[in-house]
Amino acid sequence: MSRQQDSGFSIGPLVLTPKQDEFCYYEDMTETELRQVLENIIYSNLLLRLENDIFERYLARRNPESLQTIAQILETAKRVQKIAPQHSRTSPVISTSGSLVNVRDKDSASVTSVTPSRHVTPSLLTARAPTEGTKSVRLQFHQLQLQPFFLNRRITYMHRIEMVNTEIWELQKKLEKFEQTFIKKKIYLRAQMEENQISIHAILKTREEFEENVVQKGVDSITGKIPAEKFIRFIEDSLKVVDIITEQIRLKMATIKCQIRKVKLQLKHRKELGEALRVIDFEQLNVENQICVQNIDEKNQSLLEMKRIVGRYNIILSKYKEKMDGLMLTMNEIRNKIVSKKQEIVKLQSEQIAIKNEIEKEENQLKSIMELINNFEVPSVIDSIKLRVKLQELQRIHKRLSRQQEIQRITLKSRK
Numbered sequence: 001m002s003r004q005q006d007s008g009f010s011i012g013p014l015v016l017t018p019k020q021d022e023f024c025y026y027e028d029m030t031e032t033e034l035r036q037v038l039e040n041i042i043y044s045n046l047l048l049r050l051e052n053d054i055f056e057r058y059l060a061r062r063n064p065e066s067l068q069t070i071a072q073i074l075e076t077a078k079r080v081q082k083i084a085p086q087h088s089r090t091s092p093v094i095s096t097s098g099s100l101v102n103v104r105d106k107d108s109a110s111v112t113s114v115t116p117s118r119h120v121t122p123s124l125l126t127a128r129a130p131t132e133g134t135k136s137v138r139l140q141f142h143q144l145q146l147q148p149f150f151l152n153r154r155i156t157y158m159h160r161i162e163m164v165n166t167e168i169w170e171l172q173k174k175l176e177k178f179e180q181t182f183i184k185k186k187i188y189l190r191a192q193m194e195e196n197q198i199s200i201h202a203i204l205k206t207r208e209e210f211e212e213n214v215v216q217k218g219v220d221s222i223t224g225k226i227p228a229e230k231f232i233r234f235i236e237d238s239l240k241v242v243d244i245i246t247e248q249i250r251l252k253m254a255t256i257k258c259q260i261r262k263v264k265l266q267l268k269h270r271k272e273l274g275e276a277l278r279v280i281d282f283e284q285l286n287v288e289n290q291i292c293v294q295n296i297d298e299k300n301q302s303l304l305e306m307k308r309i310v311g312r313y314n315i316i317l318s319k320y321k322e323k324m325d326g327l328m329l330t331m332n333e334i335r336n337k338i339v340s341k342k343q344e345i346v347k348l349q350s351e352q353i354a355i356k357n358e359i360e361k362e363e364n365q366l367k368s369i370m371e372l373i374n375n376f377e378v379p380s381v382i383d384s385i386k387l388r389v390k391l392q393e394l395q396r397i398h399k400r401l402s403r404q405q406e407i408q409r410i411t412l413k414s415r416k
Helices: 020-028 031-062 065-087 147-151 157-216 228-273 279-374 381-415
Strands: 100-104 138-142
Touching: 031 065, 031 157, 157 228, 228 279
Parallel strands: none
Antiparallel strands: 100 138
């Protein structure tokens, strides 16, 4: 036991100067004893890790700046560990009661450590790293001089238990907070999934109705295309259904908010009066919930019945709308025919007036010719030749004027 106590100088889990007798002591042990010692060391290291974790958590909450100091102390301990093996042959053995180690060079570096056993974290450690110009390192051990000073500054078991209980309480609070956050997030994600499923179902249903009513049945038999009126009517009907559902959801949300407000007021009133919740309150609440569920089921049944009625009348309305669309198409065709016939009548009337004018002209010419025939006297040959020439000239003029008239008529028709 004394060899275990005087085995070496430890800074945390680091052993600086193990004594040669320690190895001799391990060589005398059997394999079973060595395995048992190894298990004990592993178990003690596990406990020390847990203890250090508790201390770090406690310091991180209470005094975060001390963690930086501890990190600097550990760095200094590693540097001292590199220096100490050079003097391991001349280093004395440190007892379990604690000691003071001074490592000095030109810059006067020092390390102080108190160890209750071989593998205990030091309660006080201060050092300065040696410089490049270090030539000598002196290790001075003062065993019983500062022992009461360091024993008074160790963490007592009561303080350790208090720190552990505090950290357990903090972890429980964090765990409860995490559970509440997780439950809220789970409820939110479940509601979002249900909302997405309802949206997908509604989209698929709308798609089927669109393909059935617009794509398949809405194609015009004459043009082979879908009229814009049917597409617009389908969109308007869908928007009306969405508005109705939105209004129902809004009313339902308003009802639920009113119920929540009433329950909060009741709880506040009971809290002000100092009343506590009893079993009968929960039973009454369950009865009210059952009544509300029955009312909701009845309302849902009536809503489904109304939806069936609305669907049936929508089908009838769509049939009448289709008939009305057919009649409107027929009426539009008849109107177009009437307009075209009126235009033809106007053209015929204008042609009739022109023909009447031509007939009057021809009648006047005929009268003049008849008068000429009646009053005709055989002229001389020269006069007859002159008249024939004049007649031919008049015929050419007549042909030219008739051609011009025909050209003007064709031009007038093309402009109309």
